[in-house]
Amino acid sequence: MKAINLLLIIFCVQLSLAQKAEQPNNSYDLGATINEMTLTVGGILVVATNDGLVGINPETSTPTFTFNNFGKLTPEETIFVEDSPYIIVSQGAGSKLAGITKTKRAVINYITGKVIFNSDNDNWNQVYTCNIFLPDNKLVVSGIQKTGTKAEKMTPKVAVYDLSTQQLDYSFFLDKPGRVGVAKDFSVTGLPLLLKDFLIIPTAQGLIAKSHTGEDLWTNKIKRVAWMVSDKSEKEIYGFETTTNGKNTRIHKIGADGKELWQDDRKVKGIVSNFEILPQGIAVVSNKSDGGDKSVFSQKNESEIAFLSASTGEDLWEKAPKTKGYVQHFYVQDDGILFGIQQGGINKISFEGETLFKKPLKTGENIMVMANSPQGLIYITSEDANIVNLKTGEQVWDKPLKYKNSASVASTFDADNNRYLIAADGTIFSIDANSGDTQDFAKVKFDEKEDANQMEMRNGNIYLASSQNMMVLDKDGNEVYHKYYKSPSKSGFMKALSGVVAVASTALTMAHSYQAGLNKTRYGSANNLDNYNDYGKENKRAADMFASIADESFKIMSKRFKATAATENSQFILTKLDDGVGLVKVNKDNGNVDKEIILKDKKPEYQVDEVAGVLFYKANKSTIYAYKL
Incomplete structure (x- = not known):
C-alpha cells in the first residue's frame, strides 16, 4: 500500500512538473546585445542587436538569417514591409547631389533568410528611394550607381528587380549621361507607380514614363509628386503633390500618354489621407492641421471631404459637409459616402452632395465600431452605442445606450438569444436586436480595476477578458468562473514587449494595412463597411492575396493566415507565480491553467505569436528562448 501511495505521489509530482515548461524548445545565443524584438506577420521573430539583425524561426534550432553587413541598426533604419516577407534595411539619407554621403539599402526575405538585394553588391553609391510593389513582387530602386562610364556614374538611375528570381528586370537613366548644359535636379520625389505596361517615376523635373524594358515613353512638367494612383483601366492617373509649405495638397490628373x-490642378486644404475613384467622381479626404499655430487665422485641426469631377477636377458639391474633427471612418456605399468623426458624429452624403441623414448623428468620442448589422448600422464609441437606419440616420434603438467614458469597450452578438452584449464601465448591457430594449445584464468587477477588452460567445456562455482577468457567465448572467492572475507589477507589465493586451493579434493587425495590400496605387477599395463580428473577413483577404503571388514565401504566409489561431481556446497571461514571474496558458472555457512557463524575470521582455502559439523570451542580454505554448 505504501508503495502504491509513493508511486501516486511521484506521478502527481511528475504531472505537476509537466504543466511547467522552464526548459525552452529552442535557445538562440545571438552573440550580441539585443535591442529590439519584432514579431513579423510571417511568424518569424526579427531581433535587432548591436551587430545587426537576426531572424528566428521557432521550428529550427538555428537562426533563419543573420544580417550584420551594415552593423547596428536603429528602428528607423529597419522597415518591415507590411503584407510581405520583406524587410528594407537603410543607412544614410538619399541626397540630391552625387558624392555627398554614401547610402546603403538592403532587402531581406525573413522567411527564406536570403538577402535579395544589397546596394553595396550592385555598386549603388547613393539610393534616393527603395520601394517594394505588391502583388507584382518587384523592387524599384533609384539613385546613383557607380558602374559604366564616368558620366554614367554621375547620372541618376532607376532599376527594377524581380524579387522572386532576385534578378534585374531592367534599368534606365533619368537624365542623359554626359548631357552638356545647366545642371538639373533629377532626384526622385516620391513613390513610383508601377502599372501593367509601364512605370512612372516622379522627379524634381517632372514625371518620367518608361516601358518595362526601360524605353522612353513620355515626360511631363508636373514636378515633385509624392504618390500616384490609377483607375482600373490604367488610362487615368492621379498625382498628389504636397505644397511647399507642407500643409496642402495639389491633385493632378494625367492620361496614359502623359x-x-x-x-x-486641384488644390485641397490639408494632406490627403483617403482617396477613392468612383463612377460618380473622385472622393477625397484631407486632414488639416494648424501645426501648433495659435493664430486666429490658422486653419482648424479637422478633415475636409471633397467630391471632384473626374473630367474637370471641379468640386461637385456646392457645400462640403462639416466635420468639426478628423474623419476616423470613411465608407463608400451604393447611395453615397458614410463617415464617422473621431471627436464624435456620423453623417452620410449622397454623390450629389445632399445630406442623406435627416440631421448629423451625434455620438460620443472615439468611434470604436461602425459595422453592418441586420438591423442597420451599429456604432460603439467610448461613451455610447446605437443602431441607426443607414438610409435616414434615424435611431433603431429608441435612445442610445450611454455609459461612463471608457477607454475599453467590449461587445459581441449572442445569436442564440438575438441580443447584443456590450461591456463598459463594469457593466454588461443586453440589447434586444429586434426591439432595442436595453437592460443591465450583469455587473463585472475585475481586479486591478481593469475593464474587459475581449468578449465572445462560447458554447452559449459569455467569455470576458482583460490583461489579468478572465470570466465566463452563463446565458442568464450568472458567473461560471472568474480567474485573476496578479500582474508582476504595473511597471513590469508595461515594459513587456507584448502582453495579452499589447499582443492582441499582433501579426494579424500588422497584415491588415490597406496601403500595403493595395499599395494605394492600384484601383480597388478598402472603404467598405464590414459586417459586425465578421472577424474572418480580413484574414481571408490577406490569405487570398498572399496565395495570388507566385512566390513560395507568400504561399507559406497564406497557409499561416488560414490556420486556426492558437489563442482560439486559450489566453496567455503574464503573472506572478509561486516560483517567480511567468506566462500562463489558461483555458477559456473552464479557466484551468494548461501550462506555466517560469521566466524568472521581474520585468520580462517577450513576444507571443498568437497564431502559432509560441513564446519568444529574452532570457539575457544576448539570448532568446522559444517555447511552444
Whole structure:
C-alpha cells in the first residue's frame, strides 16, 4: 500500500512538473546585445542587436538569417514591409547631389533568410528611394550607381528587380549621361507607380514614363509628386503633390500618354489621407492641421471631404459637409459616402452632395465600431452605442445606450438569444436586436480595476477578458468562473514587449494595412463597411492575396493566415507565480491553467505569436528562448 501511495505521489509530482515548461524548445545565443524584438506577420521573430539583425524561426534550432553587413541598426533604419516577407534595411539619407554621403539599402526575405538585394553588391553609391510593389513582387530602386562610364556614374538611375528570381528586370537613366548644359535636379520625389505596361517615376523635373524594358515613353512638367494612383483601366492617373509649405495638397490628373487631363490642378486644404475613384467622381479626404499655430487665422485641426469631377477636377458639391474633427471612418456605399468623426458624429452624403441623414448623428468620442448589422448600422464609441437606419440616420434603438467614458469597450452578438452584449464601465448591457430594449445584464468587477477588452460567445456562455482577468457567465448572467492572475507589477507589465493586451493579434493587425495590400496605387477599395463580428473577413483577404503571388514565401504566409489561431481556446497571461514571474496558458472555457512557463524575470521582455502559439523570451542580454505554448 505504501508503495502504491509513493508511486501516486511521484506521478502527481511528475504531472505537476509537466504543466511547467522552464526548459525552452529552442535557445538562440545571438552573440550580441539585443535591442529590439519584432514579431513579423510571417511568424518569424526579427531581433535587432548591436551587430545587426537576426531572424528566428521557432521550428529550427538555428537562426533563419543573420544580417550584420551594415552593423547596428536603429528602428528607423529597419522597415518591415507590411503584407510581405520583406524587410528594407537603410543607412544614410538619399541626397540630391552625387558624392555627398554614401547610402546603403538592403532587402531581406525573413522567411527564406536570403538577402535579395544589397546596394553595396550592385555598386549603388547613393539610393534616393527603395520601394517594394505588391502583388507584382518587384523592387524599384533609384539613385546613383557607380558602374559604366564616368558620366554614367554621375547620372541618376532607376532599376527594377524581380524579387522572386532576385534578378534585374531592367534599368534606365533619368537624365542623359554626359548631357552638356545647366545642371538639373533629377532626384526622385516620391513613390513610383508601377502599372501593367509601364512605370512612372516622379522627379524634381517632372514625371518620367518608361516601358518595362526601360524605353522612353513620355515626360511631363508636373514636378515633385509624392504618390500616384490609377483607375482600373490604367488610362487615368492621379498625382498628389504636397505644397511647399507642407500643409496642402495639389491633385493632378494625367492620361496614359502623359498629357494633363485637367486644365488646372486641384488644390485641397490639408494632406490627403483617403482617396477613392468612383463612377460618380473622385472622393477625397484631407486632414488639416494648424501645426501648433495659435493664430486666429490658422486653419482648424479637422478633415475636409471633397467630391471632384473626374473630367474637370471641379468640386461637385456646392457645400462640403462639416466635420468639426478628423474623419476616423470613411465608407463608400451604393447611395453615397458614410463617415464617422473621431471627436464624435456620423453623417452620410449622397454623390450629389445632399445630406442623406435627416440631421448629423451625434455620438460620443472615439468611434470604436461602425459595422453592418441586420438591423442597420451599429456604432460603439467610448461613451455610447446605437443602431441607426443607414438610409435616414434615424435611431433603431429608441435612445442610445450611454455609459461612463471608457477607454475599453467590449461587445459581441449572442445569436442564440438575438441580443447584443456590450461591456463598459463594469457593466454588461443586453440589447434586444429586434426591439432595442436595453437592460443591465450583469455587473463585472475585475481586479486591478481593469475593464474587459475581449468578449465572445462560447458554447452559449459569455467569455470576458482583460490583461489579468478572465470570466465566463452563463446565458442568464450568472458567473461560471472568474480567474485573476496578479500582474508582476504595473511597471513590469508595461515594459513587456507584448502582453495579452499589447499582443492582441499582433501579426494579424500588422497584415491588415490597406496601403500595403493595395499599395494605394492600384484601383480597388478598402472603404467598405464590414459586417459586425465578421472577424474572418480580413484574414481571408490577406490569405487570398498572399496565395495570388507566385512566390513560395507568400504561399507559406497564406497557409499561416488560414490556420486556426492558437489563442482560439486559450489566453496567455503574464503573472506572478509561486516560483517567480511567468506566462500562463489558461483555458477559456473552464479557466484551468494548461501550462506555466517560469521566466524568472521581474520585468520580462517577450513576444507571443498568437497564431502559432509560441513564446519568444529574452532570457539575457544576448539570448532568446522559444517555447511552444
